[in-house]
Amino acid sequence: xxxxxxxxxxxxxxxxxxxxxDIGLVKPLRDDNGYxxxxxxxxxxxNFLGRARALGFTIEDCRTLMALYEDETRASxxxxxxxxAHMAQIEAKIADLNAMRDTLSHLIDACAGxxxxxxxxxxxxxxxx
Amino acid sequence: xxxxxxxxxxxxxxxxxxxxxDIGLVKPLRDDNGYxxxxxxxxxxxNFLGRARALGFTIEDCRTLMALYEDETRASxxxxxxxxAHMAQIEAKIADLNAMRDTLSHLIDACAGxxxxxxxxxxxxxxxx
DNA sequence: ATGGGGGTTCCAGTCACGGGAAGGTCAAGA
DNA sequence: TCTTGACCTTCCCGTGACTGGAACCCCCAT
Numbered sequence: 001x002x003x004x005x006x007x008x009x010x011x012x013x014x015x016x017x018x019x020x021x022d023i024g025l026v027k028p029l030r031d032d033n034g035y036x037x038x039x040x041x042x043x044x045x046x047n048f049l050g051r052a053r054a055l056g057f058t059i060e061d062c063r064t065l066m067a068l069y070e071d072e073t074r075a076s077x078x079x080x081x082x083x084x085a086h087m088a089q090i091e092a093k094i095a096d097l098n099a100m101r102d103t104l105s106h107l108i109d110a111c112a113g114x115x116x117x118x119x120x121x122x123x124x125x126x127x128x129x
Numbered sequence: 130x131x132x133x134x135x136x137x138x139x140x141x142x143x144x145x146x147x148x149x150x151d152i153g154l155v156k157p158l159r160d161d162n163g164y165x166x167x168x169x170x171x172x173x174x175x176n177f178l179g180r181a182r183a184l185g186f187t188i189e190d191c192r193t194l195m196a197l198y199e200d201e202t203r204a205s206x207x208x209x210x211x212x213x214a215h216m217a218q219i220e221a222k223i224a225d226l227n228a229m230r231d232t233l234s235h236l237i238d239a240c241a242g243x244x245x246x247x248x249x250x251x252x253x254x255x256x257x258x
Numbered sequence: 259a260t261g262g263g264g265g266t267t268c269c270a271g272t273c274a275c276g277g278g279a280a281g282g283t284c285a286a287g288a
Numbered sequence: 289t290c291t292t293g294a295c296c297t298t299c300c301c302g303t304g305a306c307t308g309g310a311a312c313c314c315c316c317a318t
Contacts, residue, residue, distance in 0.1 A: 002295080002296075003295095003296075004294095004295065004296080013275085013276080014296090015275070015276060015277090016274080016275065016276090018297095018298095019274070019275060019276095023274095033282080033283060033284085033296080033297090034282080034283090034296080034297060034298095035283080035295090035296060035297080036296085036297095044255070044256070047256055048254050048255055048256070051253070051254045051256075052254050053274090054229075055229050055232060055233060055254075056226070056229045058273080058274090059273080059274070065251070065254065068248075068251060069251045069254065069255060071246075072246060073246060074246050074248070074251075075243065075244040075245065075246065076240050076241050076242055076243060076244075076245055076246060076247060076248035076250075077242045077243055077244060079240065079248045079250050079251055080237060080240045080241075080242035080248075080250065081242075083233060083236065083237050083240070083250055084237060086233065087230060087233045087234065087237065090226050090229055090230050090233070091230060093226055094223060094226045094227065094230065097185070097219050097222055097223045097226070098223065100183075100184050100185045100219055101216060101219050101220060101223065103184060104184060104212055104215065104216045104219070105216065107212060108209060108212050108213060108216065111205050111208065111209045111212070112205050112209075113205055113206045113209035113210075114204065114205060114206055115204040115205075115206060116204065116205055117200075117201060117202060117203045117204065117205060118205060119197075119203070119205035119208045119209075121205075121208050121209065121212055122194070122197060122198045122203075122208055124180070125177050125180050125181050125184075125194065125198065126173070126177055126198060127173070127176055127177070127180075131264075131265070132264095132265075133263095133264065133265080142306085142307080143265090144306070144307060144308085145305085145306065145307090147266090147267095148305075148306060148307095152305095162265080162266090162313085162314060162315085163265080163266060163267095163313080163314090164264090164265055164266080164314085165265085165266090182305090187304080187305090188304075188305065
């Protein structure tokens with residue numbers, strides 16, 4: 001399979017696939033004309049990567065997870081540890097965003113949103129007073 | 130005030146303050162020795178920027194908000210519009226993160242986390258089967 | 259004169275790609 | 289056979305909002 005077919009199958013942009021090769025996540029073969037030739041195991045890896053990325057894992061996490069995936073003697077505890085650390089990050093981010101949303105929500109509610117200049121949003125940003 | 134004092138007062142790193150000058154958000158004066166000299170209005174602006182950034186507004190949003198802040202003839206509707214657009218982005222991100230968290234949570238719960246290799250997390254990433 | 263704690267500029271790196279240029283390759287149709 | 293157009297290749301730059309670090313200047317106290 002050429003890169004375009006793989007892009008179609010996996011839903012990953014060709015650019016992304018080339019990038020993943022660049023950083024050593026996949027190692028497709030090469031045809032005589034220089035085109036990348038992807039075996040089914042390459043496609044499988046790319047699907048794995050796509051799913052892991054969709055769950056928000058960093059590339060480095062993906063590298064780790066892939067290594068565990070291919071290591072038959074892994075301990076599931078190691079996988080779980082990576083996943084838990086990642087979930088902690090996600091939850092921290094959610095908490096941050098929720099705080100922002102709450103503040104913004106209050107400010108937006110308090111703002112008339114008409115053609116007059118008075119604006120509690122700007123007042124707050126300007127240091128309240 | 131020199132940049133270090135301003136950094137202390139605003140809580141912004143000196144690097145960030147220089148960056149903000151670079152991109153034209155603040156325009157401190159210069160002493161003869163080349164040092165930046167910040168007036169109180171500069172400090173005020175930087176505090177404004179710090180708060181806006183803490184609410185997650187992009188730098189471009191900050192630029193817009195600052196312009197509105199300094200425009201006495203602004204309409205609060207314009208401010209509200211910016212804030213609402215930003216809140217929509219935040220909510221979209223929260224939704225994404227919640228979806229990830231839910232999926233991750235399930236997978237983590239299903240994983241024994243012991244020294245055996247069987248792992249539903251990797252199974253899922255590998256395409257379930 | 260020396261030391262230390264300011265300040266300055268500029269360059270490179272972050273993260274995970276995306277855009278676009280310049281050019282090679284291939285299969286199909288006129 | 290020639291040409292068209294859809295592929296593919298590499299390479300370099302840009303993204304956002306900084307952060308780290310090098311190399312250097314300035315000022316005050318000892």
